[in-house]
Amino acid sequence: MRSLTEKQTRFVEEFLRDLNATQAAIRAGYSAKTANQIGPKLLDSLHVRAAIDAAKALRSERTKIDADWVLQRLVAEAEADVADLYDDEGDLRPVEEWPHIWRQGLVQGIDVHVVEVEGEPVATVKKLRLSDRVRRLEMIGKHVAVNAFQEVVQHKSLEGLAVRLDRARKRAGHIQHLPDAGVPSDMEEE
Numbered sequence: 001m002r003s004l005t006e007k008q009t010r011f012v013e014e015f016l017r018d019l020n021a022t023q024a025a026i027r028a029g030y031s032a033k034t035a036n037q038i039g040p041k042l043l044d045s046l047h048v049r050a051a052i053d054a055a056k057a058l059r060s061e062r063t064k065i066d067a068d069w070v071l072q073r074l075v076a077e078a079e080a081d082v083a084d085l086y087d088d089e090g091d092l093r094p095v096e097e098w099p100h101i102w103r104q105g106l107v108q109g110i111d112v113h114v115v116e117v118e119g120e121p122v123a124t125v126k127k128l129r130l131s132d133r134v135r136r137l138e139m140i141g142k143h144v145a146v147n148a149f150q151e152v153v154q155h156k157s158l159e160g161l162a163v164r165l166d167r168a169r170k171r172a173g174h175i176q177h178l179p180d181a182g183v184p185s186d187m188e189e190e
Contacts, residue, residue, distance in 0.1 A: 108130065
């Protein structure tokens with residue numbers, strides 16, 4: 001495999017920070033004026049893409065975070081029971097008594113309002129703001145093994161195929177005729 005230039009290596013490192021090709025190109029030292037074109041072009045490079053994939057695999061191995069970990073975490077978050085946050089009298093438990101999964105971001109905040117009568121506190125109202133659990137279920141559903149949203153995955157795959165075929169036709173501009181991909185007419189754009 002061809003080795004990367006110093007800038008390309010830096011691009012790979014920067015891309016892994018936020019997965020933003022344009023910003024990674026700028027941070028790697030490419031011109032800010034053309035970074036929005038250079039970033040995607042670098043991602044299309046087989047050598048750069050291979051370096052990114054290898055770096056991601058190393059990071060996953062190092063952090064022990066992979067697709068299985070993410071799916072298990074999403075399932076644990078989706079199944080977390082809000083009743084675990086309250087005691088037998090229905091009062092909110094202190095945060096340190098919450099199950100660990102709830103302390104890791106499922107609660108976005110707690111709004112506390114003290115009710116006063118004639119300047120004296122008579123009650124405290126605590127309102128929990130929870131993170132979007134429906135979004136977690138959607139993310140679980142998009143996992144390949146679940147296939148809950150297979151229609152969407154197939155549709156996106158066909159769009160990607162059309163883009164790749166268009167690129168191939170443009171690259172092969174010197175060839176007189178590039179045969180169609182054989183996509184049935186009922187699968188063409190509606």
